[in-house]
Amino acid sequence: MTDWNKDHEKKIMTKYRFTLTLRVLRVLAACLLLFWVYMMAVNILSDAAHSEKKHAFYSKLALDWKYPNLHDDFGGFTKKEMTPFLTQKISYPITRKVGRDYQAVGEVQLEKRLFNTYSTLNIQRFEPNNESIYRFSLPENPNSGRKLSDNGKQNVWSSLSKIHEGTVAELAFSTKSFMKPEELLEVLKPYDLEVLWMPLYTGELKEFQTGFGSGGDSIELTSIYGFTGAREAGDNYMSESKLALTQEFMDENKAIMLKQMETLLKNESQSYYENFLGLDHLEERYNYLKENGFSVYGAVVTGPVKELLKLKQEEQIRGARLGELDYWNWE
Structure with missing residues (x-):
């Protein structure tokens, strides 16, 4: 029989610690392996379903419509x-x-x-946007049809006249009446400008209630959709294409926007397009556009400052707001 002593106890404890450490390391290695296999399976399934590409595409669609x-x-x-x-x-x-x-x-x-x-x-x-120029006033009360005014800054044209002609800028404005997108493009056709976005009337305050601000005799909606070049995705969202906002593609832009709205309504939950994408009242807006067609009441345009200044003479344009400036990059 072996005598028990401190050296023997020390050897046993060392062996025990080594065995325990080895077992812990084996468990950790097994956990890491299982975690690696789990994450690999998750990523493979996600890639196979193209879910990330789908979410990215629909977020870009929301960006086009809302911003x-x-x-x-x-x-x-x-x-x-x-x-x-x-x-x-x-x-x-x-x-x-x-x-x-x-x-x-x-x-x-x-x-x-x-x-x-x-x-x-x-x-x-990158920088906080202290005051948005993208504020558009309704031309009339949707329920009564009464004409409304606009609270836009009146010194925009004066500011434009003082800016060097070798400069380009963006400008947002409202119109004095609801217009078809084609009609507004025709009004802007004589000017060397690019139309980027138009606020759409989609039944707000008439077919459904939404937030708005009022001051004096004007109404500005707080949540609006806009009309711009249509975005499409290929099979499984593997490729994307986008049309220009021009007369040439007008019918296609309208049809694709309605198709995208319908696809979201049919294939996604309300919590997906409202809570996640921020597309409020999508069904009501889709039904209104499908039944009543597309009406706009303003635009965001860009071009040389002296060309923008010429818009002052247009009777339909009101409530202009000047945005960002840049050095000459126009052809």
């Missing part, structure tokens, strides 16, 4: 990450068009969780 003159970096790199809790994190850069060039202004950050209620779409800007 004037904000563009994704078309063809640019989209970052994506899948967390262990199946949250898809997606981000891509966004730009603003001034003249012919695009200025980087920030990025869109998506977090698509299992539950749409907790999913988020945030726009992170």
